[in-house]
Amino acid sequence: MAPEKVKPLKVATEYGEYRGGYYPLRYDERKSFLAHLRDEKRTTQELYESSFLRPMTRNGHTKERVGSGGQPVKLDLGVMTEHLQNVVHDLTHRKAILDADKIVMDHRIREAIEDTAGSEMYRQIRPWVQAIANEKPEPTTKISKILSRARMGATVVGMGWKVTTAIVQPLGYLQSVDQLGVKHGWKGLKKFFGDGNPLKMREQIGFVLDRSTMMRNRQKTFDRDVRDTLKKMTIKGPLYEVEQSYFYLTGLLDMGVSIPSWLGAYDQGMEKFGGDEAKAIDHADSMVRRTQGAGGVKDLAAIQRHHELMRLYTTFYSYFNVLYNLGSERIRQFNDKDINVAQLTASAFFLWFAPAVLSEIIAGRGPDDEDEWDKWALNKVGAYPFQSMVLVRDIANGVLGDYGYNAAPAFEAIERTSGALKAVGEAALTDEEWSRNDTKNAFLAASYWAPLPGRQMWISGEYTFDLMTGEESEFSLRDLMFHRQK
Structure with missing residues (x-):
């Protein structure tokens, strides 16, 4: 039933009477x-x-x-x-x-x-x-607004235009294969990529988007932090199109995984439900959410839905929340004797061993020349499961990782800001020279609070500068896109 409308009243002022309205x-x-x-x-x-x-x-x-x-x-x-x-x-x-x-x-x-x-x-x-x-309202206190801004900045700096974040997206298909099985996993890939004909791929995209509302909206909702950030960037302005492009590459490659996953699950659903397309569509939507994750409130774990401080500690957790759920499900199934040792081992390969090693290699973070491959791989495989547990992952990264302990990515905004301010003070009060690292701190600090995709801009910009000044003698596409190893 429509509620009774508020009747507008005329407003009398010293300049005359004005028509009223609702507000x-x-x-x-x-x-x-x-x-x-x-x-x-x-x-x-x-x-x-x-x-x-x-x-x-x-x-x-x-x-x-x-x-x-x-x-x-x-x-x-x-x-x-x-x-x-x-x-x-x-x-x-x-x-x-x-x-x-x-x-x-x-x-x-x-x-x-x-x-x-x-x-x-x-x-x-x-x-x-x-x-x-009750979707969480915007933060109201000054502290929560600062934390929200820092988290937004961490998302843009860490994922905006970031090549390494984008190119590891295809590995998510390993999770789809684990859930769909090799038969339907391969079927979905073949149906989408087929013979590599762009027109056929476009037809398959249209087929999926015509049937699934979830998939039509996925490019902006595939991750909680991306979704929250884009919601805050909806005001039209001179930089609107630029801001909307920050996560385009990552979202595009995510669709290269989620579309084949949806197609494979759709075919599986049509077989399973005797040709009932509505049930097959629901099954396909569910498969994408469970294997690739999503950023909608209905798709988040309770720990991801809470106040701003807890959201800070669960930044970039959407993928690993999916990993935790899938791993827990497989262990429960094994304990209930629904799957055997061979099936559990296969799941461990798809969900754990393969992505732990391949994600680092694809992102250009493989072992140095002097490292032993077996020890390096063992370290990555050992640390990977801890990424699925909030707070534990941060401690594990401090112990087993290369970059030390970091409670949350957003805290780097404070670290970079304090480093830049310290450098400004030392340059003004002492004879301390301004270093490249000081410039990096200042640039990334500005990127966090602006927010701007500063990490990728710095990686590509620093390499281009070194190439122009002769510090680098030969052009390398890898060094232009990825962080250079020392």
Whole structure:
């Protein structure tokens, strides 16, 4: 039912009478303690997802407007954008959320899920529905805004235009092969790439996008951090097209994996469900989300959905969250005797051994000449599973990696900024010469806070400079794109 509209009133001023209109009202929490309490209560309820609270979209716009009680109105244009987001989300999600919650809370459904998957699995469902009902609002405190900016900068610096991030995307198909099996995994690849004819590839892309809403939106939602960053870059401006291009290459190569995965799963679904295309499409969508990951709220682990500080610690975790889920599923299946030792070993190869070594080699981070290949490979294979565990991965990287401990990628923004400021101070107060490393600190610090794809710009720019000044004698495409080994 459509809520009753707010009737516009004419506004009388000393310059004459003006036609009134509707504008959403929100009271300023900085000037009103009552407004502060309301905002704090709502934020706390949305932050702590629990089975106690009933999932519900924000629907204040459906309630009748009453007196302000003397509370000052918040004079911020952000009120309008937030209102529009809430109205759209409420209209598109409210009925689905209420229906889903009704099903989840039915005792017969609960007993069936608990008997099949366990009580721990069941208890994750209602908080998950709550997270979909209440997508996290923009950070409000100064600290959370700084952390959010640093995370956004880390995403752009670490993934924007980044060749190494893009070229390892095809390895994700190993996960699809593990889940689909070699037969349908090969079938999906052959169907998409076939004889290499671009027109046929385009036809297959059209076939998939016509049938799957999820795949149509995937290029901007394949990763949580990419999705969050692009949401903040939606304001049209002179750099809009440039900003939208930051993750284009990575998204394009991700589609080179997700499209064949979808096609292989679609064919598998058509066989499995006797030609029922709707079920085959659902099966294909599900296969892509489970093997390649996705950045939508419905696709995230609970640890990825929480407050800004926890999001900071789970930066670049989407891929490894998928790895954790797939590995856990295989171990459970082996314990339940659903798969044998040979099948578990095959999964270990596809999910663990092969990507651990190949991802480093493809990204140009293979062993140095003096390194022994077997020891280097053993180190990479040993460290790889730890990447799927938050916080543990950071400690493992400090112990087994080449770059030392780093709690979260966003903290490098502070490290680079302090390094640049220290260099400026030393140059101004002492005779200390400005080094190339000082320039790098200043450039990357600016890139984090701007944000700009500074990592790739520095790698390519530094090599080009050395080539022009004679520091490098011969052109190397590898050194232009990848970090040069010492």
